[in-house]
Each structure stands twice: as structure tokens, then as C-alpha cells.
Amino acid sequence: MSNGVYPTGSSAAALPLQESRVPRNAESVRVGVIGYGYWGPNIVRNFSALDRCEVVSVCDRDVKALKRAQKTYPGIQPTTDFNEILASPDIDAVAIVTPVWTHFELSKKALEHGKHVFVEKPFTSNSAQAVQLIELASKKNLRIMVDHTFVFSGAVRKIRELVDNGTLGPLYYFDSTRVNLGLFQHDVSVLWDLAPHDLSIMDYLIREQPEAVVATGGNHFNKLADMAFISVYFPGNVTAHINVNWLSPVKVRTTLIGGRDKMLVWNDLEPDEKIKVYDKGVEITNGQSLYDLLVSYRSGDVWGPKVDATEALKLELGYFIDCILESKTPSNDGAAGLRVVRLLEAAEQSLKDRGRIVAL
Numbered sequence: 001m002s003n004g005v006y007p008t009g010s011s012a013a014a015l016p017l018q019e020s021r022v023p024r025n026a027e028s029v030r031v032g033v034i035g036y037g038y039w040g041p042n043i044v045r046n047f048s049a050l051d052r053c054e055v056v057s058v059c060d061r062d063v064k065a066l067k068r069a070q071k072t073y074p075g076i077q078p079t080t081d082f083n084e085i086l087a088s089p090d091i092d093a094v095a096i097v098t099p100v101w102t103h104f105e106l107s108k109k110a111l112e113h114g115k116h117v118f119v120e121k122p123f124t125s126n127s128a129q130a131v132q133l134i135e136l137a138s139k140k141n142l143r144i145m146v147d148h149t150f151v152f153s154g155a156v157r158k159i160r161e162l163v164d165n166g167t168l169g170p171l172y173y174f175d176s177t178r179v180n181l182g183l184f185q186h187d188v189s190v191l192w193d194l195a196p197h198d199l200s201i202m203d204y205l206i207r208e209q210p211e212a213v214v215a216t217g218g219n220h221f222n223k224l225a226d227m228a229f230i231s232v233y234f235p236g237n238v239t240a241h242i243n244v245n246w247l248s249p250v251k252v253r254t255t256l257i258g259g260r261d262k263m264l265v266w267n268d269l270e271p272d273e274k275i276k277v278y279d280k281g282v283e284i285t286n287g288q289s290l291y292d293l294l295v296s297y298r299s300g301d302v303w304g305p306k307v308d309a310t311e312a313l314k315l316e317l318g319y320f321i322d323c324i325l326e327s328k329t330p331s332n333d334g335a336a337g338l339r340v341v342r343l344l345e346a347a348e349q350s351l352k353d354r355g356r357i358v359a360l
């Protein structure tokens, strides 16, 4: 952690720190962004606002998208050809903001051409691809950061603080609901589209190696699941549950986290007081025999901790630039991306097999 703000603590061993291609005395990083559809403009806007970063070029196959980019950022070089970005000696890092199935090829090419990579979630379409990219980046001394945006949100950073400082006590469960009507994706299921958010948040908060995954769900329009219920089992009786659904009449973004000492609700749709911490719990005292369990319920105060409102993407992209300039391995590196992809693969397998337990 460089300034006490960025998330830390990848649960897997971090890759060895290595020299960046950007000289140590460099003061800024020059970025090329590929993909200016729905999410790309957010990436360009946040990179452009950073002091130590310059967006040199935006690439999109769609000329209309490029015109939009040029109108907002007249100084950038627009291109429909990714090879121009790869060949440019004026670009140190590439942000890949294109559909999931393109992530591997584009990231691989960028790394092969000596560019650091910021790539959207989910990192790749399968774990073999993720492993290949991690090895390539390591060999070429380059950084990979996977966009796990929520990990940089004030709410998730606050929850991590409450987990780490013991406020919640040992964790019992993580239960996340991310449902709304649409936006249907034509190339990925709801699992690969929405669940990476919850899985990356879960990975950041629980920091244990999960043991098994069970998923059920359904597809109602094509072969791709439009609803999925995923359970993840951790050692120590900690369970996570994730509900992602494109067929919900209402939008819900709510996460419950239960610990022995306190429980919390994070409602991301609340403008203020996104997190409420409940001093509620269950206390068990053993009687003489198994049948004499005495259960009592504790119900105390409710508390709304202050949550930093800084845009998550702004912090995340600033961290990416810092990691390049200071030769640091990001917490949301390729290894973090790989952990999420492995969980997605296991959940997809279980879903196909109607809820079979898939060991990890």
C-alpha cells in the first residue's frame, strides 16, 4: 500500500517485483485504450484526469465510437487498428476494454510488444489463458492489472477494514445479490458478466482458498445462463452465496456479511449510509446435553460508518500508474484475475451439471 488508500493483500503469493519498462525516472505513463463502447469512456475519462498519465491513443473498430472519443478528447490519436498502438514507441501501457473473448489475444499481443496491461474483468475466458498471460508478463517484467473495480470502492474498503480490525469477529457468511432487468450480453452468461464483481469482492474480503463451488441457474432465451445462484465453500465453515440475475423486476445491489460479533448490510444503491453495521448475533450456551443448547439473540445498536465517496475507478487507475512507475505488483494482478476465472469455470461446470459440487 503506497498511501493507505489502495486495497492490499492479494490472497495468493504476489508475483516477484520486477523492473518496469518505463524508466524509473519516468514521471508519467502514456496509455493507449482499446474499446470505447459502454465502459471504455469511463476508463479514458479517469486516466485523462490523472496527473501522472497521458492518454495518447484510443482504438475502436467502430468509427462512430472513435468520433465520440475525439469530440470529448480532441488531443488523442484515434485509430481503428490495434497494431498501431502495439507499434507505437510512445505508448507504455494498454487498457483493454473490449468483450471478454478478446481479452486474451489483445493482452498477449500487448505484453509481447512490451506494454503493461490493464484488462477488464473477467481477466480471460479460461484459466489456461490467464496462466499464460501471467507467465508472459513475469518473463517480460511487465505489470498486469485486472479491473476489479468494486475492490476500490469506499464501501468495500470500509468492509475490509471492519473485517481486518476484528469488528465483525470471525466471519460466518458473505451473501451478495446483484440483480436487475437486463442488460443481456450476447457473448457471455450472467455468470461471466456480473459474478466477477461479487467473486472479486469475496476474494478480497475472505482471503482464504475456497474449497468447493456449487451453482444452479437457468437460461430462458439462448444457451447462456440469465440467472445463477452460486455457493462457495471455504475452510472454517465460512460460506459465500452470490445471486446474479438479468430477469429481476427490480434492481438490487445488496450484500449481507455475518460475523460472530457483528453483521452488516451494504446497499450500494443507497446514496448515503451505504453500510449499516448491526450489533446483532446469536449466543449459544451449552447445557448438560446436546438437547440443552440455550440460544439467545443479541440485538444492540446500528451504526453507519463513513464511506469514502472517491470514484473507485479513479483510485484504481491511479494505483495502476503508481504500480508501473514504482515497479510494484498490484493487489488486483493477474493472480487475482486467475482466482476469479477459476471460480467462474467451477461455477459454470456445476451449473451445467445442475448443482454438482465442484472441488477446487
Ligand SMILES: NC(=O)c1ccc[n+]([C@@H]2O[C@H](COP(=O)([O-])OP(=O)(O)OC[C@H]3O[C@@H](n4cnc5c(N)ncnc54)[C@H](O)[C@@H]3O)[C@@H](O)[C@H]2O)c1
Pocket (backbone or CB within 6 Å): 034, 035, 036, 037, 038, 039, 040, 059, 060, 061, 062, 065, 080, 082, 097, 098, 099, 100, 102, 120, 121, 122, 147, 148, 149, 193
Ligand atoms: N468494471 C466494470 O464495472 C465494468 C462495467 C462494464 C463492462 N466491463 C467490462 O468491459 C469490457 C467491455 O464491455 P462494454 O460493455 O464496454 O462492451 P461494448 O461492447 O459496449 O464495447 C466494446 C468496444 O470494443 C470495441 N472492440 C471490440 N473488439 C475490438 C478490437 N479487436 N479492436 C478495436 N475495438 C474493438 C467494440 O467496437 C466496442 O466499441 C467487458 O470485458 C466487460 O466485462 C466492466
